């Protein structure tokens with residue numbers, strides 16, 4: 564039997580951030596991952612460290628806006644190497660995002676951003692300073708800049724993984740592990756099976772941060788929270804004619820008509836990664852239909868960009884969260900503590916630091932102290948997970 568303080572299931576942003584915080588606090592923690600680190604939602608995220616301003620589009624400063632407000636500052640400290648986790652090696656793709664409207668009827672963003680609550684966080688941008696990609700776009704409002712950074716997720720995952728490499732173990736999704744549960748519904752141990760070798764691990768606390776995998780892992784446990792999945796069909800465009808752009812084109816509703824982030828494929832060709840309403844409404848379309856709609860949107864919004872030779876791809880992905888009675892996005896992180904385990908979803912990449920703090924607080928509330936100082940020898944030969952490959956390099 565191998566004893567550690569904490570075992571985490573799932574190596575997306577939530578599990579990796581929690582692992583880093585727990586380890587920094589002296590806990591001997593291990594992370595179990597079935598695919599590659601970040602392979603779920605994290606590698607597919609647009610990398611925007613939201614501060615809530617996008618959500619203010621609903622016209623009200625609701626709980627999500629308030630909860631997200633401090634996140635960019637926490638991340639900035641980490642990116643500068645003086646925060647709770649050292650992210651000084653992470654590539655910052657943009658230090659802010661632009662927001663504009665292509666339709667006169669939605670020029671209401673001008674009123675919203677002119678409100679006193681928003682003024683300190685949003686600036687309008689002089690036309691001489693517009694990014695090249697927007698210089699010839701269809702814009703009917705002022706152009707605003709939100710001070711919310713956009714990160715290269717591959718480098719974020721590599722940075723977090725590097726520091727915790729020896730604490731991450733690759734397990735097989737189907738029969739690679741088994742939870743042993745006692746009569747009081749506590750987890751007694753986890754039995755790992757790798758290459759016909761069984762390793763039994765016990766911990767003081769077990770944490771489930773496996774995104775959509777949480778539902779499956781916890782199904783044998785008695786008290787587990789319900790999960791909801793909200794689907795997207797994202798679109799990827801690859802062309803040398805694309806210029807850097809990070810921003811939201813606002814439409815009629817609370818969700819931007821399109822959200823665009825720019826990345827670089829491994830052959831150095833620029834990628835535009837398209838989300839927003841296009842991705843939300845795209846879930847009922849086939850991939851071919853979604854790509855046609857994406858081409859129409861880009862032609863309407865950027866009539867001067869030649870995409871005749873561009874490559875397009877689309878894919879479906881679920882956002883996994885704690886179930887809400889309304890079915891809509893939770894306002895913040897969600898964490899449930901039952902018996903000797905915690906089930907958690909960050910809801911947004913940007914919330915990872917807050918969720919890790921909540922996990923740490925919960926563990927300390929239960930009086931759990933670091934007890935097992937060194938990494939057990941029994942895990943040294945177990946397989947290690949790789950870091951996930953960006954989705955555009957998987958598909959194009």
Ligand code: FAD
Nearest residue numbers: 573575576577603604605608609610611773774776912913
């Ligand atoms: P995941 O990233 O899904 O990680 C879960 C991990 O658990 C995976 O690696 C998986 O392989 C592993 N796993 C599954 N089952 C098991 C098991 N049984 N045992 C062990 N491991 C298991 N948020 C933002 O703040 N900004 C954005 O710009 C943004 N863009 C997004 C774009 C898209 C298309 C999507 C889908 C989401 C976006 N989000 C964004 C939300 C954000 O990506 C997620 O909230 C966040 O990545 C969730 O992280 P996670 O660690 O909980 O889950």
